[in-house]
Amino acid sequence: MAPRALVRRPSPRLAEGLVTHIERTPVDADLAARQWQAYVDALASTGWTPVEVPAIDECPDGVFVEDTMVVFGDLAVIARAGATQRRPEAEAAEEAVRSQGYRIARIEEPGTLDGGDVLKIGTAVYVGRGGRTNQEGVDQLRAHLAPLGAEVVAVPVQKVLHLKSAVTALPDGTVIGYGPLVDDPAAFPTFRAVPEEAGAHVVLLDENRLLMAASAPRSAELFRELGYTPVVVDISEFEKLEGCVTCLSVRLRSVPLGD
């Protein structure tokens, strides 16, 4: 079966989305809608079947659907958002992933966890603790994923919103990040610095192609030199709300590969 990707159309209230570590700047909702469509088209044109979670117009951050869950093997662990105003986003996302055939588990109170804090590299699952995800959330995720062979490792996140705002990984497992924003590069077995903040964010489309933001051209060049093919999308309006390429979808792969 072709891999699928859950996506969620932006709310008309997108501009009211949360900002924590950056200054708020005006968001162009029409441009955001076009950028979102181009993002979905990029997934579709690289072999992914987009599956839309029904939009949640009353939640400005609903488009950042990655935060609603962690998928590992045949299990979807539904998150309990660290920001209370984002908690209503989970319900329809759970329905959508269930209807794709996944088993469901949930992070329960007092645990909090955002999907953006979870970086999977094979069976290693790094979880950023400190911002939106607490220790209880990490422990619950560990309990859910351990039977599937995952090793859950907590790593500190203080400088940015989510772990995956700071680091993601290349198909060979190399962790990439923008040095000034990574709390502890030594937390990972390998670490390679990229020259731009947005260069730290890649979605693995397959073993060769990396979906990444147009705002990181020098990092794209670095990835080309390493033999990868960047697929570039402009997500400027989502970046104004601390979003990045990973957070706009939940990738449903038949075999856990990474993010």
Ligand SMILES: NC(=O)NCCC[C@H](N)C(=O)O
């Ligand atoms: N996984 C992600 O990087 N999500 C981005 C969420 C941005 C949203 N404005 C928030 O603060 O929750």
